[in-house]
Amino acid sequence: MYKYFPHTEDDLQAMMEKVGVKNLDELYAQIPEHIRFKGDYELPRAASELEVRQVFEELGNKNKQLTCYAGMGVYDHYTPSVIPNLLQRSEFLTSYTPYQAEISQGTLHYIFEYQSMMTQLTGMDISNASMYDGTTACAEAMMMAVAAGKKVNKVLVTGCMNPLTYEVLKTYALHRNIEIEVLPIRDGITSLDDVKAALAQGGVAGVIVQQPNVYGIVEDFTGFAEACHEQKALFIMDSVAADLAVLKTPGEWGADIAVGDGQSLGIPMQFGGPYVGYMCCTEKLIRKMPGRIVGMTQDNRGQRAFVLTLQAREQHIRRQKATSNICSNQSLMALWVTVYLSLMGKEGLKEAAQLSYAGAHYLCDELLKTGHFTLAFDKPFFNEFYVKYDGDANALYNRMIDVGIMGGVRLEEGFLFAVTEKRTKKEIDNLVKIAAL
Amino acid sequence: MNNRLYGNLIFELSKEGRKGYSLPRNYFGDYEIPSSMCRAKEAALPACDELTVVRHYTNLSTNNFGVDTGFYPLGSCTMKYNPKLNEEMAAMPQFQNLHPLQPEETVMGAKALVLFLEKALCALTGLAHFTFKPYAGAHGELTGLMTIDNYHRSRGDMARKKVIVPDSAHGTNPASAAVCGLEILEVKSTADGLVDLEDLERLVAQEGPNIAAMMMTNPNTLGLFETSIPEIAKLIHDCGGLMYYDGANLNPMLGVCRPGDMGFDVMHINLHKTFSTPHGGGGPGAGPVGVREGLQDFFPNVSPYQGNFAVMMRACAYILSLGGEQIKNVGPLATLNANYIKESLKDVYELPIDGLCCHEFVFDGLKDKSTGVTTMDVAKRLLDYGYHAPTIYFPLLFHESLMIEPTENESKETLDAFIAVMRQIAEEAKTNPDEVKSAPHNTPIGRVDDVLAAKHPIVTYQQMLNDQD
Numbered sequence: 001m002y003k004y005f006p007h008t009e010d011d012l013q014a015m016m017e018k019v020g021v022k023n024l025d026e027l028y029a030q031i032p033e034h035i036r037f038k039g040d041y042e043l044p045r046a047a048s049e050l051e052v053r054q055v056f057e058e059l060g061n062k063n064k065q066l067t068c069y070a071g072m073g074v075y076d077h078y079t080p081s082v083i084p085n086l087l088q089r090s091e092f093l094t095s096y097t098p099y100q101a102e103i104s105q106g107t108l109h110y111i112f113e114y115q116s117m118m119t120q121l122t123g124m125d126i127s128n129a130s131m132y133d134g135t136t137a138c139a140e141a142m143m144m145a146v147a148a149g150k151k152v153n154k155v156l157v158t159g160c161m162n163p164l165t166y167e168v169l170k171t172y173a174l175h176r177n178i179e180i181e182v183l184p185i186r187d188g189i190t191s192l193d194d195v196k197a198a199l200a201q202g203g204v205a206g207v208i209v210q211q212p213n214v215y216g217i218v219e220d221f222t223g224f225a226e227a228c229h230e231q232k233a234l235f236i237m238d239s240v241a242a243d244l245a246v247l248k249t250p251g252e253w254g255a256d257i258a259v260g261d262g263q264s265l266g267i268p269m270q271f272g273g274p275y276v277g278y279m280c281c282t283e284k285l286i287r288k289m290p291g292r293i294v295g296m297t298q299d300n301r302g303q304r305a306f307v308l309t310l311q312a313r314e315q316h317i318r319r320q321k322a323t324s325n326i327c328s329n330q331s332l333m334a335l336w337v338t339v340y341l342s343l344m345g346k347e348g349l350k351e352a353a354q355l356s357y358a359g360a361h362y363l364c365d366e367l368l369k370t371g372h373f374t375l376a377f378d379k380p381f382f383n384e385f386y387v388k389y390d391g392d393a394n395a396l397y398n399r400m401i402d403v404g405i406m407g408g409v410r411l412e413e414g415f416l417f418a419v420t421e422k423r424t425k426k427e428i429d430n431l432v433k434i435a436a437l
Numbered sequence: 438m439n440n441r442l443y444g445n446l447i448f449e450l451s452k453e454g455r456k457g458y459s460l461p462r463n464y465f466g467d468y469e470i471p472s473s474m475c476r477a478k479e480a481a482l483p484a485c486d487e488l489t490v491v492r493h494y495t496n497l498s499t500n501n502f503g504v505d506t507g508f509y510p511l512g513s514c515t516m517k518y519n520p521k522l523n524e525e526m527a528a529m530p531q532f533q534n535l536h537p538l539q540p541e542e543t544v545m546g547a548k549a550l551v552l553f554l555e556k557a558l559c560a561l562t563g564l565a566h567f568t569f570k571p572y573a574g575a576h577g578e579l580t581g582l583m584t585i586d587n588y589h590r591s592r593g594d595m596a597r598k599k600v601i602v603p604d605s606a607h608g609t610n611p612a613s614a615a616v617c618g619l620e621i622l623e624v625k626s627t628a629d630g631l632v633d634l635e636d637l638e639r640l641v642a643q644e645g646p647n648i649a650a651m652m653m654t655n656p657n658t659l660g661l662f663e664t665s666i667p668e669i670a671k672l673i674h675d676c677g678g679l680m681y682y683d684g685a686n687l688n689p690m691l692g693v694c695r696p697g698d699m700g701f702d703v704m705h706i707n708l709h710k711t712f713s714t715p716h717g718g719g720g721p722g723a724g725p726v727g728v729r730e731g732l733q734d735f736f737p738n739v740s741p742y743q744g745n746f747a748v749m750m751r752a753c754a755y756i757l758s759l760g761g762e763q764i765k766n767v768g769p770l771a772t773l774n775a776n777y778i779k780e781s782l783k784d785v786y787e788l789p790i791d792g793l794c795c796h797e798f799v800f801d802g803l804k805d806k807s808t809g810v811t812t813m814d815v816a817k818r819l820l821d822y823g824y825h826a827p828t829i830y831f832p833l834l835f836h837e838s839l840m841i842e843p844t845e846n847e848s849k850e851t852l853d854a855f856i857a858v859m860r861q862i863a864e865e866a867k868t869n870p871d872e873v874k875s876a877p878h879n880t881p882i883g884r885v886d887d888v889l890a891a892k893h894p895i896v897t898y899q900q901m902l903n904d905q906d
Contacts, residue, residue, distance in 0.1 A: 004759075007770060018777055018780050018781060019773065021793075024770075027776065028769075030664055031664065031693070035667060035694055035698055037692070044757065044760055045760045045761065046758065053525075060529050061531065061546065064543035074538070076534075084528065086498075088524065090519075091498040091499060091501035092503070093503065093505075093718075095716065096514050096516060100816070101882070102881070103501065103820050106499070107501055107719070117482060120481050123476070123478065132573060135740060136740060168738060168741065171738045176618050244480075245480065246474070248474065248477070252477060252478070268534065269536045270532065270533045270747045271537050271742070272743055273740075274721030274748060292719070293894075295890040295896050296890065299882040300883040300886075304444065315609050316831070318608075325579055327574065327608075328573060330572075332715075332717030335494075338447075342447050343490050345482050347456060347484070354470060355463055357470050358466070358468035361465070362466065380471065401540060425464040
């Protein structure tokens with residue numbers, strides 16, 4: 001009949017007889033006739049495997065393959081070949097949420113490892129089993145802060161936050177009746193004085209900063225956590241996961257909640273998703289955390305075993321009183337990150353971070369040498385930086401596209417360039433040559 | 438399954454001095470990261486060679502059960518076959534390497550796929566527009582409710598903050614409403630398992646001007662088609678509310694009904710259920726939201742780009758493969774499979790609501806409960822026989838709910854074998870109940886101690902080490 005439908009005519013007859021219907025239509029006899037769909041769907045005819053491949057190939061060829069210097073939350077990092085291979089293991093790929101622990105130890109085991117690795121990376125105590133992406137993880141952190149506070153509904157957000165994240169925060173805040181106050185940008189960074197002044201007004205549940213910030217600048221958050229805690233507000237840091245391999249961690253800055261996107265840990269850019277959001281917190285906040293959490297326990301044979309735990313926080317038990325409406329995690333992408341971190345280890349992560357840092361600083365130096373670019377802010381950056389351009393920035397952007405270069409993200413007066421370990425010196429020299437024209 | 442030999446954590450396989458990566462040399466010269474930026478404490482990540490990593494995760498996978506492993510009748514989750522072709526398409530580098538902020542003219546192929554999927558979903562649902570921003574089903578529910586909230590706000594209708602949800606609904610419905618800042622009004626079910634119209638009329642009379650929407654899962658979580666939908670839609674529309682269709686159970690409607698034709702204004706679809714994208718152990722999914730003409734301006738910004746694009750690619754490959762003529766068979770075959778199991782087991786399992794079901798149905802445990810064998814025991818015993826368990830203890834309408842959904846991909850032989858095992862377990866429950874109560878016996882681990890896990894949470898390797906000290 002069809003490759004995904006195993007029913008032969010004999011099967012159909014035997015089954016319909018058992019059910020007591022004469023034809024398949026009778027299965028829906030209870031549905032009022034006037035709401036039945038009787039026509040043909042406006043869809044193409046069934047396509048063979050070869051034809052489906054052709055469609056995708058034709059469309060694929062309509063995309064332009066570019067050498068990527070764009071970042072702003074999504075980075076073109078290297079993916080070890082081991083990862084996509086292991087992720088195609090269908091026991092991982094085609095299973096569902098590990099409700100039946102006895103036949104889901106594979107999933108539960110790697111989520112436990114994921115949680116362990118993310119707490120190491122962020123310097124925090126606890127991690128959940130992952131979230132959709134970095135922006136929604138940040139929104140969940142915002143709601144968690146408000147829920148953890150006592151009758152407070154204001155959240156302070158750095159002006160140096162990625163505008164794409166900020167838009168998502170605004171959406172959630174509107175419906176949840178959370179007031180967002182955006183802190184001013186002071187020479188490309190967040191000012192502690194502004195934070196203190198806003199906190200002093202009272203009613204603040206949390207303060208959200210971003211590291212590195214939207215301009216790629218590595219900020220100094222000395223005193224931020226203390227200022228927050230004095231006013232009983234939570235300190236929330238949103239960071240690019242891979243950068244935490246070397247940067248001072250949210251834990252070291254005294255953050256209560258660490259969130260961000262894990263895409264930088266070897267996940268392809270794939271036009272926006274799927275990625276994975278991470279969320280870590282202090283031990284004190286564990287019962288306020290949204291999402292799944294895997295814990296260690298024993299089975300009735302005395303063996304070490306893993307299981308979904310602390311489920312009393314979740315929607316399937318608590319319904320409208322749950323900490324979040326989140327149902328599943330982003331499991332397979334958490335596995336992606338777990339295998340990446342297993343392969344890279346702390347040394348590999350550091351090495352990749354150093355390469356990215358060196359490549360970005362080399363590109364920046366070379367661009368400045370052309371005389372057409374200036375750094376927008378004289379501040380330390382990691383692998384992403386904002387330069388102003390003295391010519392027609394749109395024209396340059398298009399010129400780069402024409403020769404197969406995604407020349408960063410266009411930002412007001414110039415460009416936000418990001419460099420990862422994937423970019424070679426030759427590629428960067430080529431970009432500089434075009435930018436110098 | 439290798440739990441004994443390969444049950445280590447990756448951390449326990451680590452040995453300083455090993456590595457599992459190779460990176461290019463640094464040709465950029467001396468750019469040193471200033472120490473003022475750097476973390477003081479190193480991340481204690483494992484140090485492993487490549488084969489150790491590959492073997493570890495390969496062996497972990499064998500402690501798992503997927504649709505490719507065996508029959509997975511997990512009710513309400515639509516564990517259908519995930520075609521391999523879809524995986525091949527989603528991995529194409531021409532799409533995988535696209536940065537989401539690339540200019541439009543460089544991503545024409547990707548945009549065309551999104552457009553194709555939107556048109557296809559409109560054709561299948563009778564709605565006019567879709568947003569692909571939601572990352573999952575629950576995210577779709579939230580997006581749909583935000584759309585509704587935005588619509589009422591735009592009209593200055595600020596009092597509409599209550600959402601009617603049936604008592605049989607998935608837990609995400611009330612939870613999503615709460616995240617959206619809305620209150621829940623629960624409407625009862627009748628003894629037949631459908632929305633109680635009288636109770637609904639009472640709610641509408643009491644709360645009319647405050648009602649933002651009614652959320653319905655259809656077929657509902659008992660697998661029953663809500664036959665009063667036209668009357669319900671009229672009641673809700675007349676009082677100024679909108680109708681929300683939770684598409685979690687859309688699969689049996691393919692080829693049968695379209696939510697847009699039944700009076701629904703907003704819906705979400707779980708691409709990982711109805712459109713065959715893999716569940717991946719709990720994600721990534723995709724939860725696109727569709728609306729009738731005029732509501733698309735109220736879509737909220739719930740994520741930065743256009744959602745889980747690679748998941749959408751798989752759904753496109755599925756729809757292209759089946760085409761208009763084959764996709765029509767999905768609903769009827771899924772429904773036939775469910776009814777066939779139900780009819781073959783209802784003499785030994787308690788069927789609280791008799792009659793035709795759609796894609797799934799719910800037993801209220803064993804018919805003969807005299808030996809104390811529970812739904813939990815039946816579920817665990819099924820694992821011994823190489824089946825995934827059905828959904829258990831949901832919906833909350835019955836004490837011993839056992840919810841079975843076979844999907845359209847399963848053959849009569851598979852169903853017959855499952856039915857035989859279910860009957861055998863019912864027999865064992867009478868003759869050898871202890872064997873069932875202590876199940877599973879043939880799995881890598883036995884029943885786990887949930888209470889210990891929750892009372893004394895150990896959720897990281899570091900905590901495990903600290904605990905041992």
